[in-house]
Amino acid sequence: MDLPDFNSAPAEAVTPTLLACCDVPSWATAVRDNRPYADVAALLATADAAARQFTRADVDRALAAHPRIGERAVGNGAEAAWSREEQSAVEQDAAVQRALAEGNRAYEDRFDRVFLICATGRSGEEVLASLRSRLGNDEATEAGVVAEELRKIALLRLRRVVGS
Numbered sequence: 001m002d003l004p005d006f007n008s009a010p011a012e013a014v015t016p017t018l019l020a021c022c023d024v025p026s027w028a029t030a031v032r033d034n035r036p037y038a039d040v041a042a043l044l045a046t047a048d049a050a051a052r053q054f055t056r057a058d059v060d061r062a063l064a065a066h067p068r069i070g071e072r073a074v075g076n077g078a079e080a081a082w083s084r085e086e087q088s089a090v091e092q093d094a095a096v097q098r099a100l101a102e103g104n105r106a107y108e109d110r111f112d113r114v115f116l117i118c119a120t121g122r123s124g125e126e127v128l129a130s131l132r133s134r135l136g137n138d139e140a141t142e143a144g145v146v147a148e149e150l151r152k153i154a155l156l157r158l159r160r161v162v163g164s
Contacts, residue, residue, distance in 0.1 A: 003043065022150065
């Protein structure tokens with residue numbers, strides 16, 4: 001879908017696509033309802049501003065749609081395909097996979113949510129180092145980091161939707 005198609009598509013067609021980018025209804029509504037966009041930069045600016053308003057409940061809802069880092073997303077939908085692509089570099093090394101599984105368990109025990117990182121372009125070792133580092137964060141700091149990572153993922157996926 002290009003930007004003109006995105007701008008002209010019916011709301012009922014655009015909303016599921018936006019929710020696949022980020023499963024936060026208020027974000028999807030803000031992006032959808034500000035159409036038409038003059039250019040991709042305007043679309044991304046609106047999406048970015050809306051993502052900066054994520055609440056803890058928004059983040060928790062969106063996290064429910066994300067697989068654990070290092071685990072292969074299942075399903076045939078766009079979100080699962082994007083997740084597999086985003087994590088493609090992470091899934092190569094068995095030792096890193098084991099360490100990520102252990103790190104995921106420690107993270108979930110500490111923060112009671114899945115570890116989220118924008119993994120695009122990052123190696124498994126880089127993701128693992130970030131996971132280990134973030135285990136030292138306090139709850140408030142980590143909540144901010146998670147919201148920022150979710151924002152990055154949402155914008156990355158939205159760029160894919162409009163083909164830029």
